[in-house]
Amino acid sequence: MDFYIQVLISGLLLGGIxxxxxxxxxxxxxxxxxxxxxxxxxxxxxxxxxxxLYKLYDLDPYLSLVVVLxxxxxxxxxxxxxxxxxxxxxxxxxxxxTTVGISILMQNLALILWKGDFRAVQTFYSMSTIKFSGxxxxxxxxxxxxxxxxxxxxLYLFLKYTYVGKALRAIVEDHATARLMGITVERHYLLAxxxxxxxxxxxxxxxxxxxxVYPTIGGPFTALAFVIVVLGGLGSMGGTFLAGLFxxxxxxxxxxxxxxxxxxxxxxxxxxxxxxxxxxxxFGMGRGTEEIGLK
Amino acid sequence: xLNLKGIDCFYGDFQVLRDLSLKVEAGQIVALLGPNAAGKSxxxxxxxxxxxxxKGEINFCEKPIKGIKPxxxxxxxxxxxxxxxxxxxxxxxxENLELGAYSRHARExxxxxxxxxxxxxxxxxxxxxxxAGSLSGGEQQMCAIGRGLMAxxxxxxxxxxxxxxxxxxxxxxxxxxxxxxxxxxxIFLVEQQVHHTMRVAxxxxxxxxxxxxxxxxxxxxxxxxxxxxxxxxx
Amino acid sequence: MKKLAMLxxxxxxxxxxSVTGVFAEEKTIQIGALYPISGNLxxxxxxxxxxxxxxxxxxxxxxxxxxxQIVFRQGDASTNSAxxxxxxRMIEQDKVKAILGTYASSRCMxxxxxxxxxxxxxxxxxxxxxxxxxxxxxxxxxxxxTSLDFCRGQVNFIINWLAPTLGKKANEIKVGIAHEDGExxxxxxxxxxxxxxxxxxxxxxxxxxxxxxxxxxxVIFRLRKAAPDIVVxxxxxxxxxxLSRQANELGLNIPIMGTGGGHSFQSFADGLGPQANxxxxxxxxQYHVNTKYTPGLEEFVKLYQETFKHxxxxxxxxxxxxxxxxxxxxxxxTGGSFDPEKIRKVAMAMDIQPGHTATGWxxxxxxEGQNVRAECLVTQWRDGKLVTVWPKKxxxxxxxxxx
Numbered sequence: 048m049d050f051y052i053q054v055l056i057s058g059l060l061l062g063g064i065x066x067x068x069x070x071x072x073x074x075x076x077x078x079x080x081x082x083x084x085x086x087x088x089x090x091x092x093x094x095x096x097x098x099x100l101y102k103l104y105d106l107d108p109y110l111s112l113v114v115v116l117x118x119x120x121x122x123x124x125x126x127x128x129x130x131x132x133x134x135x136x137x138x139x140x141x142x143x144x145t146t147v148g149i150s151i152l153m154q155n156l157a158l159i160l161w162k163g164d165f166r167a168v169q170t171f172y173s174m175s176t177i178k179f180s181g182x183x184x185x186x187x188x189x190x191x192x193x194x195x196x197x198x199x200x201x202l203y204l205f206l207k208y209t210y211v212g213k214a215l216r217a218i219v220e221d222h223a224t225a226r227l228m229g230i231t232v233e234r235h236y237l238l239a240x241x242x243x244x245x246x247x248x249x250x251x252x253x254x255x256x257x258x259x260v261y262p263t264i265g266g267p268f269t270a271l272a273f274v275i276v277v278l279g280g281l282g283s284m285g286g287t288f289l290a291g292l293f294x295x296x297x298x299x300x301x302x303x304x305x306x307x308x309x310x311x312x313x314x315x316x317x318x319x320x321x322x323x324x325x326x327x328x329x330f331g332m333g334r335g336t337e338e339i340g341l342k
Numbered sequence: 343x344l345n346l347k348g349i350d351c352f353y354g355d356f357q358v359l360r361d362l363s364l365k366v367e368a369g370q371i372v373a374l375l376g377p378n379a380a381g382k383s384x385x386x387x388x389x390x391x392x393x394x395x396x397k398g399e400i401n402f403c404e405k406p407i408k409g410i411k412p413x414x415x416x417x418x419x420x421x422x423x424x425x426x427x428x429x430x431x432x433x434x435x436x437e438n439l440e441l442g443a444y445s446r447h448a449r450e451x452x453x454x455x456x457x458x459x460x461x462x463x464x465x466x467x468x469x470x471x472x473x474a475g476s477l478s479g480g481e482q483q484m485c486a487i488g489r490g491l492m493a494x495x496x497x498x499x500x501x502x503x504x505x506x507x508x509x510x511x512x513x514x515x516x517x518x519x520x521x522x523x524x525x526x527x528x529i530f531l532v533e534q535q536v537h538h539t540m541r542v543a544x545x546x547x548x549x550x551x552x553x554x555x556x557x558x559x560x561x562x563x564x565x566x567x568x569x570x571x572x573x574x575x576x
Numbered sequence: 577m578k579k580l581a582m583l584x585x586x587x588x589x590x591x592x593x594s595v596t597g598v599f600a601e602e603k604t605i606q607i608g609a610l611y612p613i614s615g616n617l618x619x620x621x622x623x624x625x626x627x628x629x630x631x632x633x634x635x636x637x638x639x640x641x642x643x644x645q646i647v648f649r650q651g652d653a654s655t656n657s658a659x660x661x662x663x664x665r666m667i668e669q670d671k672v673k674a675i676l677g678t679y680a681s682s683r684c685m686x687x688x689x690x691x692x693x694x695x696x697x698x699x700x701x702x703x704x705x706x707x708x709x710x711x712x713x714x715x716x717x718x719x720x721x722t723s724l725d726f727c728r729g730q731v732n733f734i735i736n737w738l739a740p741t742l743g744k745k746a747n748e749i750k751v752g753i754a755h756e757d758g759e760x761x762x763x764x765x766x767x768x769x770x771x772x773x774x775x776x777x778x779x780x781x782x783x784x785x786x787x788x789x790x791x792x793x794x795v796i797f798r799l800r801k802a803a804p805d806i807v808v809x810x811x812x813x814x815x816x817x818x819l820s821r822q823a824n825e826l827g828l829n830i831p832i833m834g835t836g837g838g839h840s841f842q843s844f845a846d847g848l849g850p851q852a853n854x855x856x857x858x859x860x861x862q863y864h865v866n867t868k869y870t871p872g873l874e875e876f877v878k879l880y881q882e883t884f885k886h887x888x889x890x891x892x893x894x895x896x897x898x899x900x901x902x903x904x905x906x907x908x909x910t911g912g913s914f915d916p917e918k919i920r921k922v923a924m925a926m927d928i929q930p931g932h933t934a935t936g937w938x939x940x941x942x943x944e945g946q947n948v949r950a951e952c953l954v955t956q957w958r959d960g961k962l963v964t965v966w967p968k969k970x971x972x973x974x975x976x977x978x979x
Contacts, residue, residue, distance in 0.1 A: 050797070053826075057793040155614065163619030164889075165814035165838075167847025174824050174851060185825045213437050214444060217430045224428040227390065229416040229445025229493060257821060258790055259814035259847055263616045267788040302794025308757040308784030310794060 049181045054303050055296060056184060062295020063192035064250055066288045068268055069275035070199055071246030077219040077282040078239035081131060081142050085150035086247060086272055087265025092153065093119050093248035094260035095161060101168045101255075108168055108255045109190075115252050116245050123244025124237045131240070132233065150265065157262035165261040173256050191253035198249060199288050202242075206284065215239060219282050274318045278328050286330025293329075294318075343368040343528055344389070344420075344497055349398035351381075351388055351552075358384040359395065360552045366497065366545075371519065371529040373543035373560070375536055375573065381552035382532045383425055386501055390422045391415040402497070416445045421495035425502040427486040431475035435466055435485055438474050442492030452492065459488040462521070480511040487518070497528045504535040516542050536573040540564050548573075604647045605640070605912055607903075608666040608675035610687055615654035617680050619813075623889050624679040624702045627896030630879050635904050642912030646904065651675075653683040663690040673914035674699065676903060679892060681705035682759050688716045695916060701899030702860075702892050704836075705763055709946040715916065717923065717941065719899035720860065721950040726835050727768040729858040729952035730808060731775055733833075733966050733975075738806060741977055747776040752804035752830070754795050754811075754819060756787035756837075761810040764835050768808055780804050787815045795819065796826045806831050811838035817847045824851055829979040831856060836952075840890050845960045852957040854978025856965075860891040861935040862955050864963040866970050872901075872934035891935075898935040902926070902947075936970060 072086045096115045100106040106114070126149065134145050175186040206212040215235055217225040222232050251260075271294070279290030294314050302310035321329060344366040351359035358381045366372045376382050387393035389400060391412040400407050402418055410418070421442075430438050439459060443452035460467040463484040469477060474485055483503060490498050500519070504512035516538045523529050533539040540546065546563040548556040556563060563569055609628055612621030632646050640646055649670040651662035659678070666672045667690075674697035678684040681703040688698040692713035700708055700718040704726065709718050735746045742749070751772055755761035762784065769779050781802035783795045792815065799807055807830050809819055816838030823832065836859035838844060845852040867873055876897050880888050888894065906926070910918040923941050930938040930949055938949030954966035956975055965975035 050801075054794070054797060057791070057797075057826075061791045061793075158614060158618055163616065163622075164843050165817070165841070165847070166843060167814075167817055169847065169849035173849075174821065176825055183825065183827050188825075210440070210444075213433065213441055216433060216437075217441050220430045220432060221428060223392070224424060224430070225441075226392070226412040227416060227422050227424060227428075228441050228489070229413050229448070230441070231413050254790070257825075259817050259843075261814055264788075264790075264814075267790070298791065299794055302785075302791075303797045306784065307789075307792065307795045307798065308786060311786055311789070 053182055054299050056182065058296035058299030059292055060185070060188040060192045060295070061298065062292035063195035064188075064254060064291075065271060065275055065295050066199065066291025067191075067195035067253070068247050068250040069272040069279070069291055070202065070284060070287045071243035071250075072269075072272040073276045073279070073281065073284065073287045074202075074239055074246070075243035076276065078215055079127065079131070079135075079236045080222075081135075081146060082139075082273075083243070084143065084146040084269055085126075085153060085265075086243075087268035087270075088150050088153040088157075089119065089123070089244050089247040089265075090251040090254075090268050091157060091260060091262065091265040092122065093251035094255055094258075094264065095157065095166075096248075097252045097255045098166045098168055098260055102166075108170060108252055112249070112252055115248055119248035120241040120245045123241040126244070127237050127240035132236070135236075150269070154262050154265065161262065163262060165259040167259040168255050170256050185257060187253075187256035191250075194249065194253055195291075196288075198246065199284065202246070203284055211235070211238070274314065278318055278321055280328030280330040283328070283330040286328060290329060343403060344530070345401040346385070346389070347399050347401075349385075349388060349395050349400070351384055351393060351395040353384075358552050359388065362398070362549070362552065362554055364547050364554055364557065366528060366530050368496075368528050369523075369526070370544040371523050371531060371542055373531045373533060373539045373546045374549055375533055375539060375546060376549035378534065380549045382549055383501055384552070385549070386422055386499055386530075386532055389415075389499065390420065413445070416493050416495075417447060419447075419494070419496035421490040421493040421498050423486045423490040423498065423500040423503070425505065427482045429474035429477075429482055429485055429489070432473055434471050435474055435477065436470040438485055438489050439466070439470075439492050442489035443494070445493055448492060448494040451494065455492050455494060459491050462491070462518070463488050479506050480508075480515070483507060483511075483515060484518075487515075487522075491522070491527075495527060497530060498522065499530040499532070501532045502534065503531065504533065504538060512538055540574075603644060605642070605644045605907065606647050606649055606670065606672050608651055608663070608670065608672035608677075609648040610651035610653050610659065610662060610666070610675055610677035610683070611679055612653045612659075612683055613650075614652055615658075617683070618654070620890060620892055621653070621679045624677075624892045624896045626880065626884060626888075627876075627893030627898075628676060628701065628900040630876055630883065630893070631897045631900035631904065633883065634875070634879060635901070641904050641907045642910075644912055651677075653678055653680070653687060656682055656686050659683040659687040660690055663687040667691065667694055667696055673697065674903070674907075676701055676896075676900060678703050679896075680760075681708065681763075684708055688713065692716055697914065697916075697919060699899065699903050701896040705759070706767065707763075709944045712944075714920070714945075717945040717947075719902050719937075719939070719947045719950065720895050721937070721952050722946065723764045723767050724771070725950060726764060726858050726952045727771045729954055729966075730768060730833060730835065731771050731777065733856075733858070733954045734772075734777060734806060735775060737966060737975060738831075738977075742805060744805070747778070749806070750778045750780045750802075750804040752781040752783070752799045752802050752807045753779065754783045754785065754792075754799065754807055754809045756810060756812045756815055757784040758787060758812065760812055760837065761787070764810045765808075768810075768835070785815070787812045789815070790818070792818050792822050793826060796822050796828050799823075799830070800826070800828050804830060806833055808833050808835065809839065810835045813838045813841070814847075816841070816844050820848055820851060820855060831977060831979055833857065833954075834859075836860065840892075840955075840962065842889055842962075845957050845962070853959065854976055855957045856975070857955045857957070857962065858952045859955060860895040861937070861953055861970075862891045862962045862964060863888060863894070864955075864961055864972055865936065865953065866964065866972055869931040869970055870934055870936040871932060872898075876934055894935055898933050898937065901933070902939055931969075 097111045100111040177184045275290045279286030297314045298310045301313035349362040543560045546560045611625040653659035676699040679702045684703040691698040698716045704723045755765035833856035839857040840859045909922040928939040955962045956965045
């Protein structure tokens with residue numbers, strides 16, 4: 048029984064991080080209506096940022112958040128303003144290609160600047176664990192999970208109770224009508240993209256104490272985030288969080304009890320099965336899915 | 343107050359507005375009537391900045407507003423209640439109303455404006471924490487108009503207000519429009535529902551195939567034989 | 577009109593390039609150098625190329641081959657299809673008669689097939705898939721060890737050192753395998769399992785995982801259940817760190833022995849810190865080795881550091897250095913000729929005993945073109961350095977057992 052609980056804990060901790068990364072993608076998709084294929088690269092960039100701050104200035108990964116988060120927010124804003132805004136009125140395919148282009152560009156820039164080497168930080172708490180009644184919990188993973196939970200709650204409160212948050216939700220529903228209200232839609236796009244990048248960055252930085260970074264690390268995150276966002280429902284933040292945990296747990300159990308090599312394949316199969324039954328995702332509102340060909 | 347002069351407008355190759363000119367005088371209720379696809383909504387879209395036009399100009403309070411984006415047009419004091427209400431379905435009634443006051447000049451006073459809207463439509467106050475999607479058709483229309491009022495407009499444009507409403511409800515809505523006009527807001531009504539509109543409008547334009555074919559004080563228009571035959575079914 | 581003029585200009589440019597190409601060919605020896613220098617294999621691909629490049633610089637300083645300077649025509653095998661097209665380009669446009677490379681087995685399989693069909697020599701200096709020299713191509717040669725040689729190194733170590741150290745017989749030793757599920761990991765793991773079973777070792781668990789995975793806890797859980805005496809890991813890159821970290825996190829107290837790849841990177845030790853201490857590995861010859869048996873290694877390191885301003889990042893550059901030298905020696909003896917018969921004759925006649933090259937490998941090609949005297953050494957991470965611990969004559973330290 049302990050063994051099952053241990054696997055469950057592993058899965059949940061992993062899922063928290065997944066949710067954090069995916070929520071940024073969901074925000075960007077929901078508000079800006081762009082399928083951001085460079086999402087994983089945002090995670091990558093934040094991880095490198097954390098690594099270099101550690102390497103060059105001896106800055107602890109958690110402290111580096113103070114630098115990395117604003118920087119990545121700004122990066123997201125710049126990306127949206129100068130690269131994506133100009134293609135916003137073109138076709139969905141065009142927007143998609145643009146983000147794919149950004150993704151390739153960022154990967155190769157990382158490769159040129161920082162080489163293909165994988166980099167990791169060493170902290171005194173990297174390997175620290177909590178042990179009780181036969182269970183082992185990694186502290187940095189627990190911290191990451193806690194921060195994921197907290198920031199997703201904060202995002203929820205922001206969207207629910209602030210005027211700007213309400214405007215963002217209005218844009219998610221109907222940006223043309225939002226405009227009629229005097230909502231400066233493009234400026235809110237900047238905010239949404241910045242926030243999306245910030246959440247990915249948070250995920251990336253929190254992973255650094257127990258993970259490594261290399262130029263192509265982003266690809267799998269992008270794929271994973273797409274699965275989670277679609278599964279949880281486009282536009283549903285709570286759905287994304289639960290779907291993230293769901294995928295993490297599936298991955299842990301499938302990996303442990305079926306085969307570690309098949310765990311990705313298994314969650315993709317489950318993903319497809321869920322979509323067959325509920326095309327709008329587990330918690331989706333059903334809108335917006337047509338844009339990625341699910342409806 | 344609002345003055346459209348010689349507007350030509352295209353959807354791709356298709357010309358939706360041809361040399362369209364009309365005026366909305368301050369303090370009046372002005373109606374734009376016409377059959378389906380005559381260019382009524384396009385006229386509103388052109389005014390609100392959502393649809394670019396190739397020829398002509400639009401002046402609001404003597405100032406040209408060509409090229410101003412929709413989110414800025416509302417700042418000038420022009421609010422549009424779009425066809426089909428277009429409420430934010432998953433947001434609450436209150437949130438919908440609040441967002442109506444997003445424009446710069448309305449934002450500060452939104453608390454006060456909200457109370458005025460609640461006074462005008464008490465039902466919205468009762469429903470304030472319900473999602474807009476759960477409202478009945480009539481309530482939705484009230485909410486949409488209330489949202490338009492939240493922008494503190496000088497000119498309120500309402501597109502197809504009576505669409506999908508029962509005759510009794512529609513009648514009530516038109517009465518409501520008169521009340522709104524009475525507090526000093528100029529109203530531009532775009533309608534297919536001719537009877538009720540003519541009851542409340544001071545001045546009427548008839549649009550057919552993107553062109554104004556007839557205009558005049560509502561009483562004169564109502565007396566016109568062509569209008570009687572085509573629109574009033576007499 | 578403008579377009580036409582530009583086209584004409586482009587044509588002239590192209591012609592000039594090919595003219596200088598032909599001209600240059602007369603006083604130089606042109607060899608294609610195909611490595612993944614961009615894309616996800618770029619790090620080690622480039623490191624491998626550096627080894628060959630150092631060999632080239634050194635040889636040119638000493639007068640080149642058969643009196644001619646050696647020139648590399650570069651190819652970038654960033655993907656398998658790029659490996660194919662770059663090989664074709666080097667053969668058709670650069671007119672190379674021999675290609676060396678490639679670091680990655682999958683790239684080599686593709687590129688060497690293209691070369692072999694056109695009777696162009698393909699010298700593999702760093703890719704280890706057994707199949708490379710088993711396809712009957714007469715012009716494909718390999719100077720480095722195969723994945724089977726890696727496994728031999730591991731099995732010998734387990735039987736001759738681990739078993740006695742644990743006080744067990746070979747057939748009592750239980751081995752768990754964790755490998756990335758790509759071509760590299762799968763083929764090496766299979767080779768190891770086959771060889772290990774033949775020698776009586778018990779394989780208690782074989783865990784494949786994706787090397788892009790960012791969580792290997794399930795691998796650790798499964799290994800923990802199987803409780804082997806040693807875990808043989810075949811990791812391609814950052815998965816090596818992840819495996820060790822999570823093993824530690826989740827209380828898997830079993831020694832880990834890598835199979836080159838991710839376990840050979842300096843970043844493995846840099847990332848893991850003290851945790852890397854004691855992790856075993858088997859690979860091409862590394863730099864902390866008994867230099868009595870690796871003549872030329874110190875000279876290589878010196879020139880490498882002069883050229884690239886830091887210490888070599890992995891043993892692959894050394895292996896490519898050694899291999900490139902073998903090729904240059906062959907070409908020296910053919911008088912710079914690429915005549916297939918001449919090269920074959922010279923290569924087959926080569927007979928260098930172990931301990932006489934920079935990697936310590938001997939040279940003796942079998943009829944398939946494989947150097948049968950290439951071997952893998954067991955190393956261990958000790959205080960951030962990968963030191964050779966087995967076999968004894970190459971060792972600079974005694975192995976230790978760290979769980």
